[in-house]
Amino acid sequence: KILESLSSDPTIKVIFLCSPGNPTGTILAPADVRRILESDYAGIVVVDEAYIDFCDETDSVATWVLEFPNLIVTQTLSKSFGLAGIRLGIAITTPEIAQLLNNTKAPYNVSTPASELATAALSPAGISTMRATVDLLLAQRARLLAELPKLPGIGRILGGNHANFVLVEILGSGGKPDNARAFNAYRHLAESDGVVVRFRGNEVGCEGCLRMTVGSEEENGVLLEKLGKFLAA
Structure with missing residues (x-):
């Protein structure tokens, strides 16, 4: 369907593909991404790989920028590195597109503290710490x-469960996904138990769903205990 849309609508200049996506956590098959890149589409293809560190290394298409001049791969230090507070992302692309991005961005948009933290995170020791954290989360x-x-x-x-969260259905009395019960669970966990999950029941294909970020062993134990008590009540 993506290829059909691209071929039938010449006004589409940029497409964004999330791999893994949010809230489903599903990785896109690299072969499917390649089909788009090898098609007649001449616009920009942006692949958002914010959660790629929770996948196999072969799932990333970052190195493909050497092969496809219209490809941008975005990554971030917010997820596996745990540095959401510095608001720093990465665009991997060709020198030509990188120059266009540099020409349009605000000057001095990366602060010195953010730069220093990012440099430390991407050092050999920082990468080792990140990988150890990812192993624990997996x-x-x-x-x-x-x-x-x-x-x-x-x-x-x-x-696909390829990210650092899981998406689950909350069932009602009839045994079907229930938005009202899912929302009540979300609210009860936050207000009464101090456990924050995400209600995703209003998104397409996610009726009755809660998205739960994977935490530490202790945090996940609390989640399972508190959610179990609410659902059993």
Whole structure:
């Protein structure tokens, strides 16, 4: 459908592909991305890889900028590095597109503290710390994927689960995804238990869904306990 839209509408100048996506956490097959890049589409293709560090290294298309001059791959230090506070992202692309981006961005838009923190994060020691953190989160993601279906009132776990969160259905009394119950669970967890998840029931294909960020072993234990008590009540 993407290729059909691109071929039928010449006004489309830029397309954005999220891989993995949010809130489903599903990685795009690199072969599908390549089909778009090898098509007749002459516009810019932006692949958002904010969560790519939670996937296999072969899932990234960042090196493809050497092959496709219309490709931009964006990444961030906000997720696997835990540096959301410095608001620093990365655009990997050709020198020509990079020059255009530099020409249009605000001057001095990266502060000295942000630059120093990013430099430390991308050092060999920083990369090692990031990978150790990712390994811990992947183990805890597997735990949530195994334990959440055991709770009463939990439906399907949706998406590809390639990011640092999981998307689950909250079922109503009829055994179907229930937006009202999911929202009540979201509100109760936040207001009564100090556990913050995300209500995603208003998004396409996500009826009755909560998105839960993978935390530490202790944090995930609290989530499972508090959510289980709410659903069993």
